[in-house]
Amino acid sequence: MKKIVYSLILMQLFLTIVAGCGKFGSINRDPNNPSSTDNRYIFMDASRYVANMFIVGTYNPFPQHWVHYWAERQNVQYTVMNLDTWTVNTYYYRPLKDLASIIETNTDPETKAQSWVTNLGSNANQIAVAKTLTAFFYMHMTDALGMIPYSEALKANEGNYTPKYDTQEFIYADLEKELNDAYAMFDNNGPFSSQFDIFYGGDMNKWKKFNASIRMLMAIKMDKVDPTNGRARFAKAYQDGGIMNNADNFNYKYLPENNNSNPLYDNIFVTRRDDFAPCLTFMDTLKAFSDPRLYAYCTPNREGDYVGVPFGMIASDLSASGLSNLASSFTSRFTAQDAVGTLTCASQMLLHAAEAAILGWIDMDPFDLYRRGIEASFELNNIALSEVAVYMNQPRVQLIAGETEDNIKKISLQKWIQGFGQDCFEAWSEWRRHRIPDLRIGPAAGASLDGRPMPDRIRYGTNDYTTNQAAYQEAIALQGPDALFTKVWWNK
Secondary structure, three states: OHHHHHHHHHHHHHHHHHHHHOOOOOOEEEOOEEOOOOHHHHHHHHHHHHHHHOOOOOOOOHHHHHOOOEEEOOOOOOOOOOOOEEOOHHHHHHHHHHHHHHHHHHHOOOOOOOHHHHOOEOHHHHHHHHHHHHHHHHHHHHHHHOOEEOOOOOOHHHOOOOOOEEOHHHHHHHHHHHHHHHHHHOOOOOOEOOOOOOOOOOOHHHHHHHHHHHHHHHHHOOOOOOHHHHHHHHHHHHHHOOOOOHHHOEEEEOOOOHHHOOHHHHHHHHOOOOOEEEEHHHHHHHHHOOOOHHHHHEEOOOOOOOOOEOOOOOHHHHHHHOHHHHOOEEOHHHHOOOOEEEEEOHHHHHHHHHHHHHHOOOOOOHHHHHHHHHHHHHHHOOOOOHHHHHHHOOOOOOOOOOOHHHHHHHHHHHHHHHOOOOOHHHHHHHHHHHOOOOOEOOHHHOOOOOOOEOOOOOEEOHHHHOOOHHHHHHHHHHHOOOOOOOOOOOOO
């Protein structure tokens, strides 16, 4: 059925192009624009970009590298740290524009009752889902770059081709408002297409949990820069109910076909490049903790050993080491063509809640939340829950009453471990908050960077600002140099 859905998307896009180029006056509002585009296909187009939060493609998958989940097993080119920009203009003219169109057509009295609008779902649920997914994209973009076009974005039809860059503080506050508005709009009894909702099958209760989870993700990052608002926002989101059970995880499902195939599968099995392997930093941590997730994340090499690749090795040293052939790989959970990728999950949110409880933001038992967070990670990786007690009995894993700073460090380490193969942008954000574990740039980057901590942000892509230089210059004057070690607003 999913193959049919994606084929229909391509057909819809084809018909849109034909309608725009031809002289079909009877179906067009004007000769150059189609009168309507089915909201189901617009939503599906936006949905496909969610997968970028795993890898951003296999060309410079910087978020997986920058948290030391992946290293390069050959052709060292990405971990030399000179591919240091992220172009986000595609997100504006594809998923964000798609979602804005859904909101507009469900709000406009002239279109909100049209079948090509309502066949995706009720007006309220479409707006709520679109606002929630919009916030998901903007949160990732501003967390990676800092200031970005937001309040004046997507207004080219109004003649604004040079939108200003808003501060991250403003963006976070407005996203909080939009997400709360969306949460109030969700109608559990209202329709939403189960066929075209590839995340939750039309279940609005699960969308509400995802909505609250995004608010929790933003709020916890404010602990050092604005703890008063961070506490209030987190407490409300937690009360509303975030993802606390793996059945409610926000997943992206790849398909066993070329049009929506897992990029890691393509890299390993189709192009036969096999560029990446689990990073030594990560694997050594799992070994040190006798962590059974090692076997859920990584495969043994041909000799039965679990071998990681050091981050950012000099190419000649990598070649001499023989690691290209000796290194472990990823388990089929991550490499299958139709892998199910988990982005936002119960383990992640329970561990955030544990930290919030330690900070006094919510009146909950942090020890219980911490245990449940680890249990959820073990469950997600098909590890017997009986192993949790043994794992947590280690002094380096146990929380200790009264040891606030040390406990937060332990929770942060567990967030990093459980996040392998998930939303790598969030893993990077969490690392920037606490610097747990100690992740360093490797020697391949050169003497000036070797040994420095991993970057605090990625630089703006040239294509994003060449036609908007004035706004770009204003942003860097306020935020700081467009450089890898300039911190975003919450990263203090």
